[in-house]
Amino acid sequence: MRFLLRRLGLYALAAWVALTLNFFLPRLMPGDPATALFARFRGRLGPEALQALRETFGLTDAPLLGQYFIYIAHVFRGDLGISIAYFPASVSQVIGTGLVWTVFLAGSAVGISFAVGTLLGLASAWWRRGAMDTWLPSALVFVGAFPYFWLAMVALYVFGFLLGWFPLGHAYADDVVPEFSLSFLVDVARHAVLPVGTMVLATLGGWLLSMRNSMIAVLGSDYVNLARAKGLPPSQVALRYAGRNALLPSVTGFGMALGYVLGGSLLTEIVFSYPGQGYLLVQAVRNQDYPLMQGIFLVITLAVLGANWLVDLAYLWLDPRIRESTS
Amino acid sequence: MSASRAARATGVGVWLAAIRRDRKATAGAALLALFVLIAIVGPWLVGDPQALVGIPLQPPSPQHWLGTTGQGQDVLAQLVVGTRVSLAIGLAVGVAVVLVGALVGITAGFFGGRVDGLLSLLFNVFLVIPGLPLAIVIAAYLPAGPLTLGMVLVVTGWAWNARVVRAQTLAQRRRDFVAAAIVTGESNVRIITREILPTMTSLLVAQAIGSTVYAIGAQVGLEFLGLGDVSAVTWGTNLYWAQNDAALLTGAWWTFAPTGLCVALVGFGLTMLNSGVDEVANPRLQQERTWRAYLERRGATPSRSTPVVVDRD
Numbered sequence: 091m092r093f094l095l096r097r098l099g100l101y102a103l104a105a106w107v108a109l110t111l112n113f114f115l116p117r118l119m120p121g122d123p124a125t126a127l128f129a130r131f132r133g134r135l136g137p138e139a140l141q142a143l144r145e146t147f148g149l150t151d152a153p154l155l156g157q158y159f160i161y162i163a164h165v166f167r168g169d170l171g172i173s174i175a176y177f178p179a180s181v182s183q184v185i186g187t188g189l190v191w192t193v194f195l196a197g198s199a200v201g202i203s204f205a206v207g208t209l210l211g212l213a214s215a216w217w218r219r220g221a222m223d224t225w226l227p228s229a230l231v232f233v234g235a236f237p238y239f240w241l242a243m244v245a246l247y248v249f250g251f252l253l254g255w256f257p258l259g260h261a262y263a264d265d266v267v268p269e270f271s272l273s274f275l276v277d278v279a280r281h282a283v284l285p286v287g288t289m290v291l292a293t294l295g296g297w298l299l300s301m302r303n304s305m306i307a308v309l310g311s312d313y314v315n316l317a318r319a320k321g322l323p324p325s326q327v328a329l330r331y332a333g334r335n336a337l338l339p340s341v342t343g344f345g346m347a348l349g350y351v352l353g354g355s356l357l358t359e360i361v362f363s364y365p366g367q368g369y370l371l372v373q374a375v376r377n378q379d380y381p382l383m384q385g386i387f388l389v390i391t392l393a394v395l396g397a398n399w400l401v402d403l404a405y406l407w408l409d410p411r412i413r414e415s416t417s
Numbered sequence: 418m419s420a421s422r423a424a425r426a427t428g429v430g431v432w433l434a435a436i437r438r439d440r441k442a443t444a445g446a447a448l449l450a451l452f453v454l455i456a457i458v459g460p461w462l463v464g465d466p467q468a469l470v471g472i473p474l475q476p477p478s479p480q481h482w483l484g485t486t487g488q489g490q491d492v493l494a495q496l497v498v499g500t501r502v503s504l505a506i507g508l509a510v511g512v513a514v515v516l517v518g519a520l521v522g523i524t525a526g527f528f529g530g531r532v533d534g535l536l537s538l539l540f541n542v543f544l545v546i547p548g549l550p551l552a553i554v555i556a557a558y559l560p561a562g563p564l565t566l567g568m569v570l571v572v573t574g575w576a577w578n579a580r581v582v583r584a585q586t587l588a589q590r591r592r593d594f595v596a597a598a599i600v601t602g603e604s605n606v607r608i609i610t611r612e613i614l615p616t617m618t619s620l621l622v623a624q625a626i627g628s629t630v631y632a633i634g635a636q637v638g639l640e641f642l643g644l645g646d647v648s649a650v651t652w653g654t655n656l657y658w659a660q661n662d663a664a665l666l667t668g669a670w671w672t673f674a675p676t677g678l679c680v681a682l683v684g685f686g687l688t689m690l691n692s693g694v695d696e697v698a699n700p701r702l703q704q705e706r707t708w709r710a711y712l713e714r715r716g717a718t719p720s721r722s723t724p725v726v727v728d729r730d
Binding site: 100101103104107108111112115116118231232235236237238239240241243244246247251252258345346348349350352353354356357360361371372375376378380383384386387390391394395398 | 547553630680
């Protein structure tokens with residue numbers, strides 16, 4: 091319990107740092123922050139609407155600390171201001187439309203990559219110096235050196251443009267009604283193959299190497315030798331004795347990889363015109379839509395923190411030592 | 418091993434020898450040398466990368482080896498000139514990230530107590546906040562350019578290094594030679610710079626190489642988003658324009674393929690070089706190699722056993 095509470099405290103602190111950064115960044119700029127934030131609104135909003143917007147960001151005549159609390163209060167109510175690129179929609183509405191797609195894309199990419207990479211790493215260590223172990227790790231490290239979004243561009247060009255096997259972009263075809271039906275799900279899956287595939291390819295090497303190295307260390311330990319000497323079936327030794335323990339370092343890395351993959355996912359979405367946060371983000375950058383940019387940053391940070399908390403729960407389940415020492 | 422001997426054992430000669438011993442590291446170093454050469458002399462050999470030299474989106478031809486961009490500029494010239502800027506920023510950020518990480522990590526590990534608690538909390542917070550979105554909001558508010566890019570990448574990249582250096586410092590802090598230095602009344606600054614830092618040289622070099630890989634990748638990503646100076650010629654802005662000019666949908670693979678290949682080759686070269694650094698850094702690997710060679714000379718098959726690290730002489 092103490093472990094979980096300590097982690098929760100860290101995430102709360104991180105969320106607060108993200109909020110505070112959001113508050114101070116516009117104020118650190120030279121000149122009046124409101125001018126910078128809302129320069130693009132001039133001529134499109136009446137004075138009353140501008141005043142309401144200023145209040146959302148706490149840009150009132152109140153002292154700085156007062157402004158800060160006003161801003162926090164608005165965020166807690168889910169009020170992140172109005173988007174400039176998607177005027178007159180509010181930032182929360184705009185982010186809400188794309189969040190599902192980003193979570194779907196990044197989530198399935200991380201999940202598949204972790205599962206496949208870990209299994210490959212386990213096999214690679216089990217048959218060490220075998221045919222697979224000699225070429226697969228280096229090959230995947232080489233592929234991992236490419237920028238995510240560049241792999242996406244190449245995949246789009248080869249499989250989408252040249253061969254025409256997969257659609258060129260978007261999350262589902264224009265003529266398909268977004269509803270919970272088999273044809274819609276199949277269409278979504280077809281559109282997800284290339285973006286998810288390239289992200290999995292780019293991150294597979296990391297999981298493989300992490301699992302392979304820790305598995306080699308675990309395979310040399312006494313209890314694994316004993317399990318072998320007892321004549322347990324090899325699959326049981328590999329998976330239940332060695333594999334489960336070798337998994338721990340990878341699980342620790344999982345939380346950090348989440349944030350990293352989410353970043354890569356944003357760029358991949360741009361290549362595929364996928365309607366997630368990445369696509370919104372590039373619109374925000376082009377239109378200098380600061381409220382939207384900050385909203386996306388906040389939402390993504392909170393999503394990563396939440397996912398990290400789930401990883402901690404998994405860690406607790408995997409490693410009895412932590413459970414014992416804290417209960 | 419005393420700190421002074423560790424310092425002597427990591428001279429430049431040792432590094433070069435280690436790189437030459439390891440086939441992967443040699444290949445990596447050669448690859449990097451090629452790119453550094455291109456970055457230094459290349460821009461004088463190709464023409465002005467911004468000049469409009471031909472019809473837009475021409476495929477590779479004898480006049481334009483890598484074709485032309487959507488604006489009608491020479492892709493090869495852009496690639497070569499971009500190499501200089503992208504490598505320079507990557508290397509500078511790589512070194513800066515390690516310096517910040519080492520400073521924070523050593524301070525936290527050496528002084529312990531409340532200082533450690535505070536600094537550890539700081540880098541743990543920075544580790545869980547997703548880097549790219551943070552980099553984007555900061556970069557968006559600052560004037561676009563290499564300085565902004567470099568600063569943003571340092572802010573989002575130092576935390577992991579600090580964490581590793583702190584752990585390493587904690588381990589060194591308990592060693593006898595540090596205790597001896599404290600007893601002889603050496604100042605804290607001297608103990609840190611003369612006793613503890615030399616034992617970490619190889620770790621820091623490995624971190625600098627890893628951080629450079631990170632910096633080049635992240636920089637290209639941010640510029641691809643349009644957060645760099647889009648009028649400058651770098652690898653990232655080349656990709657930004659390729660995407661902007663819809664190169665993919667017109668089948669102009671030559672506008673984006675060479676740049677990504679260069680990013681990957683530099684990253685791969687650095688990663689391979691790091692395996693050579695690991696040889697110097699990790700005495701266990703060195704010992705294993707000696708032991709294996711000794712056994713093979715005698716016609717015995719080396720087992721998988723862990724060799725004991727012996728300090729000869």
